[in-house]
Amino acid sequence: MEICTVGGFEEVGKNMTAVKVDEDVFIFDVGLHLPAVIELQGSENPKQQDRSEKDLRRVGAIPNDRILDKLGWKDKVRAIIISHAHLDHLGGIPYIAYRYPEAEIIGTPFTISVLKSILRDDKLQIKNKIRIVNTNSTNIIKGKSGSYKLDFIHITHSTLQCSFPALHTKKGIFFYGLDLKFDNYPTLGNPPNYKKMRELGRKGINVLIVDALYSRTEKKPGGEMVAKHLLEEAFSKARNKTSALFITTFSSHIERLNNIVEFGRKTNRKIIFLGRSLNKYVNSAIEVKLCPFRKKIILLKYRNQINSFLKKVEKDRKKYLIVCTGHQAEENSILDRITRGETPFKFRPGDNLIFSSSVIPTTPNILARERMDKRLRKQGVKIQTDVHVHGHGSREDLRDFIEMLKPKHIIPSHGSIELISPMIELAKEFGYKMGETSHLTSNGQTFKF
Numbered sequence: 001m002e003i004c005t006v007g008g009f010e011e012v013g014k015n016m017t018a019v020k021v022d023e024d025v026f027i028f029d030v031g032l033h034l035p036a037v038i039e040l041q042g043s044e045n046p047k048q049q050d051r052s053e054k055d056l057r058r059v060g061a062i063p064n065d066r067i068l069d070k071l072g073w074k075d076k077v078r079a080i081i082i083s084h085a086h087l088d089h090l091g092g093i094p095y096i097a098y099r100y101p102e103a104e105i106i107g108t109p110f111t112i113s114v115l116k117s118i119l120r121d122d123k124l125q126i127k128n129k130i131r132i133v134n135t136n137s138t139n140i141i142k143g144k145s146g147s148y149k150l151d152f153i154h155i156t157h158s159t160l161q162c163s164f165p166a167l168h169t170k171k172g173i174f175f176y177g178l179d180l181k182f183d184n185y186p187t188l189g190n191p192p193n194y195k196k197m198r199e200l201g202r203k204g205i206n207v208l209i210v211d212a213l214y215s216r217t218e219k220k221p222g223g224e225m226v227a228k229h230l231l232e233e234a235f236s237k238a239r240n241k242t243s244a245l246f247i248t249t250f251s252s253h254i255e256r257l258n259n260i261v262e263f264g265r266k267t268n269r270k271i272i273f274l275g276r277s278l279n280k281y282v283n284s285a286i287e288v289k290l291c292p293f294r295k296k297i298i299l300l301k302y303r304n305q306i307n308s309f310l311k312k313v314e315k316d317r318k319k320y321l322i323v324c325t326g327h328q329a330e331e332n333s334i335l336d337r338i339t340r341g342e343t344p345f346k347f348r349p350g351d352n353l354i355f356s357s358s359v360i361p362t363t364p365n366i367l368a369r370e371r372m373d374k375r376l377r378k379q380g381v382k383i384q385t386d387v388h389v390h391g392h393g394s395r396e397d398l399r400d401f402i403e404m405l406k407p408k409h410i411i412p413s414h415g416s417i418e419l420i421s422p423m424i425e426l427a428k429e430f431g432y433k434m435g436e437t438s439h440l441t442s443n444g445q446t447f448k449f
């Protein structure tokens with residue numbers, strides 16, 4: 001089994017790993033790098049579809065998969081397997097899937113629906129065959145050197161239908177462990193499929209690529225139940241009956257949105273979702289029948305619709321709860337435009353804004369949020385931040401993960417060297433030796449196991 005660590009081993013974003021067994025190559029995830037992700041998630045920039053593969057490559061926004069040409073793997077790619085619907089895992093597919101015309105794209109119903117909506121919105125096309133599989137399913141991929149069993153194992157994270165794909169080969173199992181959080185009491189959907197993980201652990205996992213983003217953090221992230229309590233508290237503090245009430249969160253976090261709607265209904269305000277990326281994810285959830293709040297909200301997508309609606313909010317601000325984009329202060333997001341005075345609605349002193357998110361710790365994000373927070377303070381808005389728990393497991397989750405899977409080799413992923421190297425230390429506690437059975441790598445490296 002040969003592994004090429006294509007992207008996501010030096011940064012948070014553009015995740016991509018390729019696995020070669022005999023004459024068959026399998027790609028796991030093709031993501032976008034964070035700055036581009038943010039631009040996509042919150043942006044209503046009409047120029048969005050002008051982005052070309054060339055531009056994205058130039059700025060390093062997509063994985064440098066040309067390494068596969070050099071290795072002679074390019075024409076052997078049989079499948080592109082997507083772990084979940086986040087843009088740092090699938091956002092690169094529209095731009096590079098054409099290079100692998102024989103590869104079918106495999107993902108869960110929600111993931112594929114999001115991919116298709118990105119293609120539609122950005123007026124892009126791919127010709128690859130698409131296969132929709134459910135979590136906790138076993139599938140067969142036909143290769144030149146035989147057939148391969150592919151498990152899609154259900155895992156909790158921070159969007160719908162997340163999975164760990166595990167590829168069974170005659171050289172052992174390749175387990176793609178991105179992204180994860182062990183939430184035993186999710187407020188929507190099922191807990192992780194530990195049984196299957198243990199079963200594969202007993203069977204023999206050769207290589208584990210693991211989400212080590214929070215491997216240095218001791219503190220276990222709270223489950224979504226904790227976020228739910230935080231939301232309840234935040235809503236109770238924002239009870240002013242005459243002011244505007246806004247809340248913003250990650251558009252792909254359907255479970256969180258469901259909890260927002262639950263508490264939002266208790267305010268007796270009409271709940272309106274504003275923004276392009278919210279539309280994208282909520283409509284995908286509706287399409288796959290996993291949106292419990294679909295009848296309880298109104299979704300608005302287009303700028304003229306949004307502006308004429310915001311005119312109504314300006315006149316009758318106590319009537320609505322607005323769920324909108326802009327938690328990272330993305331350019332052209334709803335919050336960005338409102339705080340710049342570009343919409344018919346203007347914040348007034350005493351209006352409430354809840355951030356059910358935390359700032360993604362990259363310099364552009366931090367700066368953008370600082371600038372927006374300054375504007376919000378000037379406008380007298382009552383802000384509640386970090387009403388949020390994140391979706392990545394910490395050191396103790398990763399310890400449980402290693403115990404369950406007992407892989408022969410561990411490769412930490414999903415961050416810079418500084419972020420992911422504590423995983424190597426943790427692995428050492430289990431007897432893994434760096435350079436022999438645990439491997440700290442960079443983008444574009446190959447390994448033979």
Ligand SMILES: [Zn+2]
Binds near residue numbers: 084086157179
């Ligand atoms: Zn993710």
